[in-house]
Amino acid sequence: MFSFSRVVTAFTLALSLSSGVYGIGQITRVGRYLYSADGSRWYIKGVAYQEQGASAPNPNAPFSEPTTFIDPLANATACQRDLPFLQQLGVNTIRVYSVDATLNHDSCMQALSGAGIYVILDLTLPVNGSIDRTAPTWTTNLLDSYIATINVFLKYDNVLAYNIGNEIVVSPNGTNAGPFIKAAARDIKAYLKSKSSTALVGYAAIDGDDTWIVPLASYLACDPSGSNSGNTAIDIYGLNNYEYCGNSTFAASYAIKTGDFAGLNIVGYFSEFGCNNPSPRVWNDVSALFSPQAAPVWSGGVAFSYFPAQSDLGQYGIITLSADGSTVTTSTDYNNLQIAYSNVKFVDVPPQTGAPAATYPACPAENSTLIASTTLPPTPNDAACQCLDYNLSCRFNPQTSNTTAIVGALIDSACGLLGTSGGNCNDLAGNGQTGSYGLISACDPSTKASYAMALYYEANKRQATACSFAGNGTENTSATASAAVVASSCLASATGTFVPTAPATVNNPGTTSTSGSSSSSSKPGAATTVLVSDSRALLGVFLMVAVSVAGGFMSLA
Numbered sequence: 001m002f003s004f005s006r007v008v009t010a011f012t013l014a015l016s017l018s019s020g021v022y023g024i025g026q027i028t029r030v031g032r033y034l035y036s037a038d039g040s041r042w043y044i045k046g047v048a049y050q051e052q053g054a055s056a057p058n059p060n061a062p063f064s065e066p067t068t069f070i071d072p073l074a075n076a077t078a079c080q081r082d083l084p085f086l087q088q089l090g091v092n093t094i095r096v097y098s099v100d101a102t103l104n105h106d107s108c109m110q111a112l113s114g115a116g117i118y119v120i121l122d123l124t125l126p127v128n129g130s131i132d133r134t135a136p137t138w139t140t141n142l143l144d145s146y147i148a149t150i151n152v153f154l155k156y157d158n159v160l161a162y163n164i165g166n167e168i169v170v171s172p173n174g175t176n177a178g179p180f181i182k183a184a185a186r187d188i189k190a191y192l193k194s195k196s197s198t199a200l201v202g203y204a205a206i207d208g209d210d211t212w213i214v215p216l217a218s219y220l221a222c223d224p225s226g227s228n229s230g231n232t233a234i235d236i237y238g239l240n241n242y243e244y245c246g247n248s249t250f251a252a253s254y255a256i257k258t259g260d261f262a263g264l265n266i267v268g269y270f271s272e273f274g275c276n277n278p279s280p281r282v283w284n285d286v287s288a289l290f291s292p293q294a295a296p297v298w299s300g301g302v303a304f305s306y307f308p309a310q311s312d313l314g315q316y317g318i319i320t321l322s323a324d325g326s327t328v329t330t331s332t333d334y335n336n337l338q339i340a341y342s343n344v345k346f347v348d349v350p351p352q353t354g355a356p357a358a359t360y361p362a363c364p365a366e367n368s369t370l371i372a373s374t375t376l377p378p379t380p381n382d383a384a385c386q387c388l389d390y391n392l393s394c395r396f397n398p399q400t401s402n403t404t405a406i407v408g409a410l411i412d413s414a415c416g417l418l419g420t421s422g423g424n425c426n427d428l429a430g431n432g433q434t435g436s437y438g439l440i441s442a443c444d445p446s447t448k449a450s451y452a453m454a455l456y457y458e459a460n461k462r463q464a465t466a467c468s469f470a471g472n473g474t475e476n477t478s479a480t481a482s483a484a485v486v487a488s489s490c491l492a493s494a495t496g497t498f499v500p501t502a503p504a505t506v507n508n509p510g511t512t513s514t515s516g517s518s519s520s521s522s523k524p525g526a527a528t529t530v531l532v533s534d535s536r537a538l539l540g541v542f543l544m545v546a547v548s549v550a551g552g553f554m555s556l557a
Helices: 004-019 076-089 106-114 140-153 172-194 210-220 255-260 284-289 332-342 382-391 407-420 445-459 483-491
Strands: 028-030 033-035 044-048 093-096 118-122 159-166 200-206 236-240 267-273 298-303 319-321 328-330 394-396 473-475
Touching (some): 076 106, 093 298, 106 118, 140 159, 140 172, 172 200, 172 210, 200 267, 210 236, 267 284, 284 298, 284 332, 382 445, 382 483, 394 445, 407 445, 445 473, 445 483
Parallel strands (some): 044 093, 044 298, 093 118, 118 159, 159 200, 200 236, 267 298
Antiparallel strands (some): 028 033, 319 328, 394 473
């Protein structure tokens, strides 16, 4: 059917794409609420916007773990195709799970801004580009990757928030990742402040038993110093919540969760929602989420998902694309969500003038469901780690470009061999439960590999064969000091916090993007870009402590 409004929308989009016009107001956070430029309470009325890439089964969630991704903001043609449907859906926000920092996003971001649509952007990437849930660390390669993405998006006025993680913690036993998440929030907030960015820093949590997800949320929003400082706290907490199904009610589905989060001191929203049982969805959860009962705690949510999204529990998409990707067909799910969103009325309570200022209480005490120390890991230090790598006696020098496939095994091998010789790789490990972090724990996996290999090489009197590691190690004949001495010299002062800066080499992790990706130099002095899931990279370390397996990062793409 011909739609005049759709033609007008398309024409407006074409103008914004060609002119680069921005047309969006700044959203301000005051305490636990969001406000528009006119001082009215503002809510996230959004939809997840990312096509699924290849994926692998995830035992912790119905959605598979992504192994590749499709950057939805780097394709101007696709944005022009989809924007009319996003506008007719009535959204003011989209959530995007991964982007490629080497690509150009101007057309899409400017068009979205002109249409009044904000972006919640996850900084994580599949496979190797997130804090690993089973062996968490906060390292130079992750910090550099996050900064590289931020640098690309700093110029856009419609980035509402950057998520530093999605469902990293999936059980009480995984809450020891909390210190690494808080350290990431601390460093990313400091970097954004140094760039005069007002974008919020957030985390998207898996839903679960309130005995541990509520304390974890409080921990992520607390002040370990007791000085009411928000330097290490996230600004906005997302909950991936699918409790409300079909013709349920607020009392039956959201009341308990809302009550348990009543004390949350930062902005809260549903970073995913939309139970698909029954299907098609009637979206009665929308009226409940934006109701006066929910408004004191939640600031809206993100419906899942614009694009088809297959899971163990069925299909979650609200549109389909033609085989050539040129045509959008909406579904009953889309039509019902459009109706539900059109009936939303924002509850303007409290007004901005009456909103309490932000406060950051002391952190909850550790217990059986929250094993997170208030001692956080240091800011990853590129210069210190590069100094170490450059001056080690045996250096990781892979014979393959697919370094992510071998670096973990090499660390495993080196640390295992070192253990049989009476040595250890303790300097590589960090423990979020005890708050103890090894001297090398914040360095990237390739530097950790070099260090472990150098320790073994030196333990064997610098015999050339002890540095070979199947041809992946190279002797550094100019290095006369021991690995321990080099580590002490390069990293002794790299134990505190500081405002991070962009690395000398822009990093793009070793993961596949169907929109394209890049690799970088590994020569001495350049920022290392080899990424590996930390559980694999540190397997040799934890073989002497506890076995660890690979974790996952996102629930969508």
